[in-house]
Amino acid sequence: MNFSPLQLRKPALAALGERAENLFRDHHYRECTQVMRQFAEGVLRTILKDDRHTFSEMMRTPLVRQLADSLTFEYFRRIRDLGNEASHFRLGTSGTILETGERHYRVRTADDAAECLKYGHGIAVWLMSLLDREFRYPDFRPLTPPRARSAAQGAPVVFNPDQQAAIELSQGRHLVLAPPGCGKTAILTERIAVALKDGVNLSDMLCLTFTNRAARGMKERIDERFTGRCMDTLYVGNLHRFCSRLLFDNDVVSEISTILDEDDVHDVIEGLLIENIPGGCRGRSLPGNAADYIMARSARLFQEANGFPEETFHRTPEFDLNKKNQDELDAFGLIKVDDFGRCIELDHAAIDAAARRYLEYKTAQHLLDFNDLLLKAWAWLDATPEACGRYAWIQVDEVQDLSPLQLDIVKKLWNDSIDRSVCVYFGDEQQAIFSFMGAKLDTLRALHKTHEIHRLYRNFRSPDYLLNMFNTYAQRVLECDPEFLPKAEKTVARPEGALRAIRTATPQSQLMLLCDLLEGRRPEETTAVIVPSNREADAVSAAFKAQDIEHFKISGNDIFRQNILKAAKAYLSVLKDDFRSAPWAQLVYRLSSKKNLSLKKIRDYLAVEFPRRGLLASDLMLYSTHDEKEPVSALEDFMRAYEGELVVFDTETTGLDIGLDEVIQIAAVKLRAGEVVERLVLYLETEREIPKMLGNIPNPMLEEYEAHRAELVTPEAGFKIFLDFVGYAPVVGHNVEYDANIVNAQYAVLKDQLRRVRGDAAGPDEDVDRTELVRRFDTLKLSHALEPAILKAAGLARLPSHKLKDLIAVLGLEGSNTHKADDDVEATVSLLRWFHAQARPLVKLQRRFLSNPSVVRMSDTLRKIVLPMFLEHRNLMYRRMPADDEAILVQVFRQFIEALPNYTDDEGEIENIRKKLPLIYEYLDRVLINTTSQPTLYAQLQRNLVQINSLKEPDLCSSDIVRDRVFISTVHKAKGLEFDNVIVTSVIDGTYPFFKNHDKADILEDARKLYVAISRTKRTLVLTMPAANAWNYAQRPSRFLESISTYFEKSSA
Known part of the structure; x- marks a missing residue:
């Protein structure tokens, strides 16, 4: 179909194209991408008459670069990457697919094959x-x-009086109490429209949410409501991300700072404890709740020391000291024992000492945990x-989930x-379930x-038969005032079996019941099985797999915390900023097969x-120690280049959008x-x-440009003069x-443009085909390599920043950073000479150290x-990509993951990974990343x-x-x-409420958890309750059900 026009001139290529289309129709997507790769390679071999070089080598030939415009070149690159399992195309053949070693993480979907076509x-x-x-x-x-x-659902055209108010x-100051289904997202979006109409600037507005999901929902509504208007200056997101941006934008924390996730925090704290134990702690692992407790104590100590x-x-969360964790805690020196070796209590002095070491370590290593962002x-x-x-x-949305500290930050903003001026909080009394994060129902009471x-x-969401039951539960169990409970806007006939409570004999028969319940489900409707624990989630998942019930499990080991995703996220971080050591440590650790060193030890090694020795972590990859004639680091490479010819240059432009904005001055x-x-x-x-x-200062180039208007040259002439001036010298x-x-x-x-004017059939042209600025040295990057020397010379403990103006100032060098290219170049030359003087003794130390x-x-x-892929992806960093293509960040993310070694041979884990990877790619591409406003890889990373x-997940x-x-x-x-439908399992006493909870507040908290579980449904709700546990002890239904039992049809299975 799409390739038949080639039939007369290139029948072999036409056959390949048609074969790929047939494979697509038969749902053989991987094979389709492979054949399309053969097709693209065949085109190159046809043009070059080359049966010797690889696909990538042919793409780099001068003739291809001369004939192919940037878009066509991008087509070749994408097909090469998506079809990278294909065999080579041979001239005179249609090519065959050779089976290759399977990689677990290489998955091709219909979207991938369609893109290739x-x-x-x-x-x-x-x-x-x-x-x-x-x-x-x-x-x-x-x-x-x-x-x-993605596109959001339309907001209601007409709001009722309460919504309009x-x-x-x-x-x-206002607090809007809005239970689920009250049209809150539409209200939040419409408030922005009203504010804009009233003359409020987008940059003066702040929309805060508690979760990424809530932020995404609000952004989708905003995009739909304000189609065609740029809303980029309006911040919509959670408070942690806002605080992160605040800290980095204002140089409150170093630009090399790295944010630790939960696993990294555990690794750091465990490593610090092991270092403090003579002989280490071989074979022991610090319980996760102990690491959480120490992190919480460190936050409290920071607050006490800084006048909060x-x-x-x-x-500080409650700490459950029990027989399961006692031995581990004892091994790490965190509990007190009596003379007979029996545990007495937590050793709070030891815990606080560990918390202080954790604080000191983060400061020294430029690390931040999520608490630090707020603190x-x-x-x-x-x-x-x-x-x-x-x-x-x-x-602020979901205010009931914010802690007093978060509320005070909002107050300061x-x-x-x-x-x-207005500050409006939206909250829900019935869903204040996250007290373990520091948020309480007391937050709403204080407001x-x-x-x-x-x-x-x-x-507007729940039908009356559900909402009446929810309200009864809220009134009688959660002690909510009935006057303020929501009223149903939807009155519909109650479906058969809409509310059921089913008793099973045992947990095993509960699993069998779940499978039976799902057999009669409507295929277009969603059904969730909501369980109280990860262990029960695994059991339910295993039962479903045995019955071939396709499902998605949201529990246990989140895929975003697994090795492949940790490595891929670290790769994106080094691609964005390759001078930060922590992501390099993460990358090295995740790629090492034996894990002889902990992540903390690798991080310490690279950071200290x-x-x-004037080394950057990126030197590990960008330079090799195997050739004594070649430099081993960026610093040595710079030193050698300095002895020859260098061109220091700077530009001033009409803006920061590469590929759209233009150069107006080159010095x-x-x-x-x-x-x-x-x-x-x-x-x-x-x-x-x-x-x-320029930010908050007048742009000096306005006056400068006018003063030199008589000297203006065309961009074509200017670039030719500049590139002739550079010649083949490295640029700095x-x-x-x-x-x-x-x-x-x-x-x-x-x-x-010159190609199109000249015609593709014309011969080579030196101006069109000349090499661009390829070999580059960045004084920003070199300043990170020489930071200890800069700090020593300036007598500082920490640099204000690595910006040119700050480096010049702290070192007392000649020059000024005026944002005029000629002045900035002179300042850079001064800095360059200072770097050269400092680098010589360090370079002598490097080679021996790197031979370890x-x-x-x-x-x-x-x-x-x-x-290899890093170099290619770095060259793509500022290239503008078509908005209707898959986001370039996703392409890069996928290519890295597919290059990773197989971490596991466990079939269950492989199946889970292969199922979820395409969903992650699709989510990033279709939901998270806006390719219209973010057309480059750099913009998408930023x-x-x-x-x-x-x-x-x-x-x-x-x-x-x-x-x-x-x-x-x-x-x-x-x-x-x-x-659409929800099944809540194990709704028994001992689970709701938890058997260890005896305090009224804790029991009420468990009641809220059950409320969250049952209120996830939009149509039907089934509660299951085993009559006995696995040890045949009797269990009774949750006491929380007594107030709503009349709503349910009761049966046994």
Whole structure:
């Protein structure tokens, strides 16, 4: 179909294209991508008449680069990567597929195959244009509907009076109590529209949520409501991510700081404890709740030492000391024992000592945990009054889940001193279940005293037969005031079996019942089995697998915490900022097959030993120690280049959007052996507007540009003069990647234009085919390698930042960072000379240090697995990609994962990974990443990396990405999710409430958990209750059901 026009001129290639389409129709997606790779390779071999070089080698030939524009070149790259299991195409044959060693993490979906067919069509169009310039190739006809990104459901056109009142709140402090189903997301979105109409600037608004899922839901509504309007300056997200941005943007924490996840925190704390025990702690593992307890204590100690109000103090969780964890805690020195070796109690002095070591370690290693994001943001705001009151318009969702500390941060951010400033909290009394995170129902009660209260009563989601039952439970069990409970807006006939309570004999018969219940389900409806524990989730999943019931399990070992995803997230981090050591440590650890060293030890080694010798962690991969003639580090490479010819340059531009904004000034200085031999300053024509402000300062280029208007040259002439000035010398700059890439990007556009004017059949042209700025040295990166020397010279414990102006200032060097290219170049030359003087003694130490066998093994692993794709992906960093293609970040993410070694041979784990990886790719591409406003890999990393690092499996389920209709989830992971039908298992005393909970507050907390479980349904609810446990002890239904038992049909199974 799409390849038949090739039949007369290139029948072998046409046959391959048609074969790929037939494989797609037969749902053989991997084979389809393989054949399309053969097709693309065949096109290159046909053009080059080359049967010797590889696909990648042919793509790099001068003739292909001359003939193919950037879009066609991108088609080749994508097909090569997606079809990377294919055999080679041989001239004169149609090619055959050879079976290769299977990699667990290489999965191809219908979307992948459809993309390959589209790219193949683009290559076919290009090939025919070379063969016959008059031929009009037909447009692509997709075999499946094209890729579509997520779209939110429409907001109601008409709001009721209570909703409208909440929408129009525009001044003062307010608390809106909104139970589920009251149209809250639509209200939150409409409030933004009203504020904009009232003249509030987007940059003065702040929309905070508790979870990523809630933020995504609000963003989707906003995108739909404000189609065509750029809303990028409006912050919508959770408070942790906001505080992270606040800390990094204001240089409160070092730019090399890394945020630890839960597993990393456990590893650090365990490592610190082991270091403090003579002889170590072989064979023992620190219980997870002990690490949580120490982290919580460290937060409390930080608050006590930094003047936090007592009401904001971090809540230390309850610690359950029992026979299971006593031996481990004793081995780590965290409990007191009597003379007979019997446990008496926790050793709080030892725990606090460990907490203090943890605080000191994080400071020394530039590490942050999630508590630190809040603690350091509060401390900075408290010490910087001028930074407070930044927002006049704030709305906060799910306020019942916020801790007193988080609420105080919001209070500091709000400017309540001006007219028409407003802060509105939205909360739900019935869902305050996260007290273990520091949030309590008391939060809402405290806000009651200081905020005007509004209530939304109408429930647009739940039918009356469900809502009446929920309300009875809320009134009689949760002790909610019946006057304020929601009222159903939907009155529908109650389906047969809509509310059932079923007793089973044992937990095993409960599993059999679950399978039976799912047999009669409607295929288009979703059904969730909500369980109280990960252990029960595993048992239910095993039973479903035995009965071939397809399902998605949200519990246990979240895929985002597994080795492959940890390694892939670390790779994205080093791709974005390769001078930070912590992600490199994560990458080395995850790629090592034997795990002889802990993650902490690798991190310490890279963060402490490397800087002492002027080494960067990236030197491990970018340089090799196997060739004595080659440099072993960025610093040695720079030292050698410095003895020859270098060009220091800088640009000024119309903005920061590479590929769209344009260069307006280029300044360059040529050095030979460190001495200036030539200077160049150019001003380039542009039709784009030059911004009036650079951040919060006037742009000096406005006046400078006007003063040199008579000297303006065309971009074509300017780039030719500059590139002739550079010749083949390496270029140097501060953050040179930006300057080099904006030059390369604009130059690439000009080259494509010159090709079209010149005609593809014309011969080579030196200006069109010349090499761009390839060999580069970045003084920003070198400043990280030399940071200890800079600190010593400046007499500082920490640099304000690694920006050019700060480095020049602390070192007392000549020059100034004025944001005019010629001034900035002179300042960079001063810095460069200082670096050269400091580097010589360090370079002498490096080679011997890097010859250590352990370091060599790290280096070899990185160079073998990561280096080739890293270099390719780095070259893609600033390239603008088509908005309708799969996000370039997802392409990079997938390619890295597929290059990883197989971590496991466990069939169950492999099946789980292979099922969930395509969902992750699809979620990132269709839900998270906006390819229109983020067209480059750099923009996508910059905007989304923090959120990617915090993703969890429930985030996938809250979208329409997961196509399974049956879900298994624990109660806590089900919060915020909804399903057509819900089955809640083990609704017995001992579980609801937990058998160890005797305090009234704890029992009420368990009652809220059960409320969350039963309120996930939109249509039917089944409760199952084993009459006896696995040891045949009798169990009775949960006492919480007594108040609602009349709503349920009761039976036994």
